[in-house]
Amino acid sequence: MTTPINLNKARKQKKRTDAEKKAAENRVKFGRTKAEKSAGKSETDRARKDLDGAKREQ
Structure with a gap:
């Protein structure tokens, strides 16, 4: 049994x-390759750097 x-x-x-x-x-x-991830990260880093560079001092 x-x-x-x-x-x-x-x-x-x-x-x-x-x-x-x-x-x-x-x-x-839906996954992204390592190259796509690094490209996206570098793009966001560049955009953040450009935005921070455009800030005015108070």
């Missing part, structure tokens, strides 16, 4: 694995 399983644990484990699978798909679909 097989051992009984806790259906709540089985349901939660299935939900967890489905969420992990969806997260992996979203990382591929």
